[in-house]
Amino acid sequence: MSSPKRPRLIIPRSSEDDYSSEAIAARRELCTSLTGRPLEHLAGKPVPLDQARGNVENLVGYAQVPVGLAGPLVVDTSQGVREVCVPMATTEGAMVASYSRGMKAMNAGTPARARVVQERLSQHPVLVYRSASDAVDAARVARELVPRMRELTRGITSHGKLLDVVPEPIGRRLILRLGFETADAIGINMAAHAAELASNLLAEETDPTERYVHGEDVEKRANASSFLTGRGRSVVCDVTIPASELRAILRVAPADLVRIHRTYQVGFARLSTENQLVQSANGLAAVMIACGQDVAYLTESATGLLDFEETDAGDLYASAYLPCLLVGTVGGGSGQGTAAECLDLLGVRGKGGANPFAEILAATILAGDLSLLASFCTHEFVAAHEKLGRNRPSGSDT
Numbered sequence: 330m331s332s333p334k335r336p337r338l339i340i341p342r343s344s345e346d347d348y349s350s351e352a353i354a355a356r357r358e359l360c361t362s363l364t365g366r367p368l369e370h371l372a373g374k375p376v377p378l379d380q381a382r383g384n385v386e387n388l389v390g391y392a393q394v395p396v397g398l399a400g401p402l403v404v405d406t407s408q409g410v411r412e413v414c415v416p417m418a419t420t421e422g423a424m425v426a427s428y429s430r431g432m433k434a435m436n437a438g439t440p441a442r443a444r445v446v447q448e449r450l451s452q453h454p455v456l457v458y459r460s461a462s463d464a465v466d467a468a469r470v471a472r473e474l475v476p477r478m479r480e481l482t483r484g485i486t487s488h489g490k491l492l493d494v495v496p497e498p499i500g501r502r503l504i505l506r507l508g509f510e511t512a513d514a515i516g517i518n519m520a521a522h523a524a525e526l527a528s529n530l531l532a533e534e535t536d537p538t539e540r541y542v543h544g545e546d547v548e549k550r551a552n553a554s555s556f557l558t559g560r561g562r563s564v565v566c567d568v569t570i571p572a573s574e575l576r577a578i579l580r581v582a583p584a585d586l587v588r589i590h591r592t593y594q595v596g597f598a599r600l601s602t603e604n605q606l607v608q609s610a611n612g613l614a615a616v617m618i619a620c621g622q623d624v625a626y627l628t629e630s631a632t633g634l635l636d637f638e639e640t641d642a643g644d645l646y647a648s649a650y651l652p653c654l655l656v657g658t659v660g661g662g663s664g665q666g667t668a669a670e671c672l673d674l675l676g677v678r679g680k681g682g683a684n685p686f687a688e689i690l691a692a693t694i695l696a697g698d699l700s701l702l703a704s705f706c707t708h709e710f711v712a713a714h715e716k717l718g719r720n721r722p723s724g725s726d727t
Contacts, residue, residue: 336400336401336402336403336412336436337412338363338400338401338412338414339401340356340359340398340400340414340429341355341358341359356398357371359398359414360414360670363414363674363676364670368667368670370666370667370669370670371667371670371671375391376391376665376666376667378390384661384662391666394420394618395418395419395420396416396417396418396619396667396671397416397417397419397425398414398415398416398417398425399414399415399416399417399428399432399693399696400413400414400428400429400432401413401432401436402432402435402436402692402693402696403435403440403441404440404441404442404443404566404688404689404692405440405443406443406444406684406685406689407444407445407684407685407688408681408684410440411676411685411689413674413675413676414674415428415432415616415675415689415693416616416620416671416674416675417612417616417619418615418618419611419614419615419618421611424611424612424615425615427697427700427704428612428693428696428697428700430579430700431579431695431696431697431698431699431701431703432692432693432696433578434570434578434579434696434699434703435568435570435696435699437570437571437574437575437577437578438568438570438574438644439568440568441566441567441568441692441695442567442568443564443565443566443688443689443691443692444565444566444688445563445564445684445687445688446563446565447559447562447563447652448510448561448563448684449492449508449510449558449559449560449561449563450508450510450511450515450516450517450560450561450655451506451507451508451509451520451547451555451558451560452507452520452521452523452524452542452543453504453505453506453507453524453544453545453546453547454505454507454524454525454527454528454540454541454542454543454544455502455504455505455540455541455545456502456503456505456531456532456535456537456539456540456541456544457501457502457503457537457539457540458501458502458503458535458537458538459501460501461498461500461501463501463537464498464499464500464502464503465498466535467496467503467531467535467537468496468497468498468503470531470534470535471494471496471505471531472494474494474527474530474531474534475491475493475494477530478507478523478526478527479491481523481526481527481530482509482523482526485519485522485523486519486523488512488513488514488516489509489510489511489512489516489519489520489523490509490510491507491508491509491523491527492508492509492510493506493507493508494506494507494508494527502544503537504544504545505524505527505528505531507520509523511657512659512680512683513657513658513659513679513680513681513682513683514658514660514661514683515561515622515623515655515656515657515660515661517548517623521542521543525542528540547560547629549626549628549629550628550629551602551603551604551628551629551631551632552603552629553603555603555629555632555652555653556603556632556652556653558652559652559653560629560652560653560655561626561629561630561653561654561655562654562655562656562683562684562687563650563651563652563653563654564650564651564654564687564690565649565650565691566648566649566688566691566692566694566695567647567648567649567695568646568647568648569640569644569645569646569647570583570645570647571644572643572644572645575645579699579700579703579707580703580707580709581706581707583637583639583640583643583644583645585703586637586645586647586699586702586703586706587637587638587639587645589702589706590635590636590637590702593605593635593702603632604631604633605632605633605634605635606632606633606649606651606694606698607635607697607698607701607702608697608698608701609631609632609633609649609651609694609697609698610627610631611697612690612693612694612697613630613690614627616690616693617656619668619671620656620663620668620671620672620675620686621661621662621663621664621665621666621667621668621671621672622656622657622661622663623655623661623662626655626656629653629655630651630653630654630655630656632652632653633649633650633651633652633694634649634650635647635648635649635695635698636648636649636650647699649691649694649695649698651690651691651694654690654691656683656686656687656690657683658672658677658678658679658686659679659680659682659683663678664678672686677689
């Protein structure tokens with residue numbers, strides 16, 4: 330793709346009634362121009378019921394959640410600079426507007442740069458032995474069995490790969506930390522299958538008293554281990570925003586954001602939390618729902634770090650680090666209905682899309698945190714929700 334320095338896209342809005350059929354039609358026309366086809370399911374066309382096969386049981390229909398476009402967002406990804414409109418499914422008024430405002434501020438400087446720095450999905454089966462010494466012996470055997478464990482993994486997937494096995498004795502229990510590469514899928518079913526096979530192989534060789542494929546269960550919960558080592562895709566995004574643009578768009582100075590973030594860090598220390606971003610759960614949940622992701626992974630994916638600094642030139646340097654983004658662009662619910670349309674809108678559906686998708690997500694999260702913290706500094710947060718949120722459901726949201 331080309332490398333725009335400023336957004337070329339314009340999301341149509343109406344100053345009279347932004348929920349009118351004309352305003353919505355104009356935005357749908359923009360979506361069609363971006364994807365090259367009408368987004369019929371987003372416009373209300375029913376998704377065939379049989380497309381839910383394998384995704385849900387006791388099917389009754391499909392949930393409808395409003396989808397808005399945040400942006401445009403210009404971000405330098407591992408596949409080049411992209412200008413995108415980010416689909417967000419939410420019922421929280423003011424949220425899409427807030428993310429759009431943060432994106433506008435980020436677009437005012439050199440494009441934000443986002444990169445996946447690690448791809449590694451872990452599984453942690455546990456085997457229980459009669460004594461601690463037996464667990465230590467089993468750890469040695471586990472290291473010897475790694476080539477056979479890799480062979481078993483190759484037998485169940487053409488895309489995934491077992492990267493490493495780290496056996497860790499904890500008393501008479503042995504944790505097997507298995508690391509997988511999963512291509513463009515989240516890959517959890519593949520990894521769980523491989524973990525079952527690998528732990529069973531070790532059990533056959535070492536005779537434990539118990540074996541559990543999810544013995545140390547990091548699945549779908551924030552945890553210090555994943556925060557430190559990463560799980561899924563670990564992503565970093567940073568940007569430098571000129572002070573003049575920051576004042577014009579967010580009505581704050583770089584020093585204002587540095588100060589409020591310092592106070593937040595005191596709060597994070599008191600909470601002892603792995604989520605040291607400000608509203609990552611908001612943006613991630615909205616995009617994950619829109620794009621057919623497993624939203625239960627939000628608990629892990631929302632963890633991360635935020636960093637603000639005033640540069641020597643007086644501008645704002647901002648970065649976000651998300652070590653545990655569990656998202657995919659193939660498999661699961663990503664291939665049909667509104668999810669496929671929203672992934673197409675970002676240009677990431679299918680093979681080769683997972684890394685740029687994760688990078689766009691990281692840039693989106695950084696934009697949301699910038700806007701929200703700025704609104705706290707200027708004391709505009711409550712007023713924005715009064716104007717745009719559920720307390721004022723009718724009228725213009727401009």
